[in-house]
Amino acid sequence: MIQFFYNAAPNPMKVALMLEELGLPYEAVPVDTRRGEQHSPDFLKVNPNAKVPAIRDGEVSVFDSNAILLYLADREKRFAPGPDQAAGRAECLSWLMFVASGVGPFSGQSVHFRHVAPQPQDYALNRYDFEAHRHWSIVEQRLSARQFMLGADYSIVDMAVWGWARMLPYVTGLDHVWERYPNVKRLLDTINARPAAKAAEALKAKHAFKVEMDDEARKALYPQNERLKR
Ligand SMILES: N[C@@H](CCC(=O)N[C@@H](CS)C(=O)NCC(=O)O)C(=O)O
Numbered sequence: 426m427i428q429f430f431y432n433a434a435p436n437p438m439k440v441a442l443m444l445e446e447l448g449l450p451y452e453a454v455p456v457d458t459r460r461g462e463q464h465s466p467d468f469l470k471v472n473p474n475a476k477v478p479a480i481r482d483g484e485v486s487v488f489d490s491n492a493i494l495l496y497l498a499d500r501e502k503r504f505a506p507g508p509d510q511a512a513g514r515a516e517c518l519s520w521l522m523f524v525a526s527g528v529g530p531f532s533g534q535s536v537h538f539r540h541v542a543p544q545p546q547d548y549a550l551n552r553y554d555f556e557a558h559r560h561w562s563i564v565e566q567r568l569s570a571r572q573f574m575l576g577a578d579y580s581i582v583d584m585a586v587w588g589w590a591r592m593l594p595y596v597t598g599l600d601h602v603w604e605r606y607p608n609v610k611r612l613l614d615t616i617n618a619r620p621a622a623k624a625a626e627a628l629k630a631k632h633a634f635k636v637e638m639d640d641e642a643r644k645a646l647y648p649q650n651e652r653l654k655r
Contacts, residue, residue, distance in 0.1 A: 427451040428481040430471060432458055433629040436490040436529065437478035439588035441628050443494050443581065445621035447501050451480075455632035461645035490588065491525040494581040504581045513575070517582060520567075520574050524585040528564065531556040532589050532596045539598050541647075557596055561606055564590075568608035579616075587616045 429444060429451045431437035444451050456462045456477045463475040472479035472488035479488040480496075487496045498505035506513030534553040538546045564586060567574060574582040590613045593602050603610040616622050635642065643650065 428454050430454045430456050430468065430477050430479045430481075431628065432456055432477050432634055434458075434477070435532075435588040435592055436476075438591070438625055438628075439490045439584050440478040440480070440493045440497075441625035442584045442587060442616070442621055443497050443504070445624040446584070446619070447497060447503060449497075449501070453628055453631060455634065457632075457634050458645060459635040459637070459642035461641065464645065489525070490529075491521050491581075491585055494585060495521065498581050504579065504584070506575075517575055517580060520582045521585060523560075523563075524582065524589075527556075527560045528586065528589055531560055532592065535596050536592070540595070554597070561593070561597075561609065565606045565608050568612055573612070583612060583616060587613060587622070 427444070427449060429437075429440060431441060431453055432455065441453075456468060458477065462468060463472075463477065468479075469475060471481055471486045474488060476488070478490050478493060479486065480493055482496075482500075485496075487493045495505065499507070505517050508514055531553055535550070535557040538550040538553050542549065564574075571577070573579050574586060586609070589596070590609050593606065593609065594600060599605070
């Protein structure tokens with residue numbers, strides 16, 4: 426059975442959605458990143474990058490959420506054009522990598538500098554907020570002309586977008602963010618209505634992840650800050 430290493434953050438949730446969409450049996454293994462469990466030697470054998478999500482499928486380990494989505498799509502031949510469909514595959518890979526290298530990281534850094542970083546943060550927040558909006562505007566424009574990111578068919582690209590779209594008010598700090606991104610909201614609502622999304626969200630309640638952002642959590646999540654103390 427597939428082992429799915431997760432917490433309730435956006436990147437693991439994309440994979441939870443895909444596993445539920447596929448109806449594959451899996452064992453959900455919580456990794457409490459605020460307790461530093463991502464740095465344990467056993468977990469590093471699965472993901473040397475010390476982050477969730479990761480999966481173990483028999484002898485195969487896969488880490489990085491979008492790599493896992495693609496691996497599972499290829500394994501099950503669902504939710505992505507296969508390598509034999511050159512044009513569709515190219516479009517899928519382009520948008521998947523756009524989410525992996527743009528939407529996700531810029532949204533994540535926007536969260537960090539808006540909600541976590543100490544002052545002064547204006548320069549960094551301005552950069553990441555700007556870039557997050559720039560990427561989300563591209564998603565919005567794409568969705569204004571088609572039902573899903575790749576057209577008429579729901580795919581792993583939509584699942585990748587869903588992981589972060591759920592967080593957009595928090596990412597941008599804007600209560601009225603959906604007025605700016607109505608088509609992203611439409612996609613979010615469409616996916617949220619699916620049983621797989623409800624099952625993925627329910628995973629959060631299956632484990633009591635640590636909520637305190639204390640010294641242990643800060644050391645585990647932001648080890649770079651130790652250098653500032655020297
Ligand atoms: N590129 C990775 C990013 C994974 C990532 O940043 N995971 C976060 C949770 S969303 C994490 O594990 N954070 C713990 C840490 O940074 O120590 C992916 O898409 O899977």
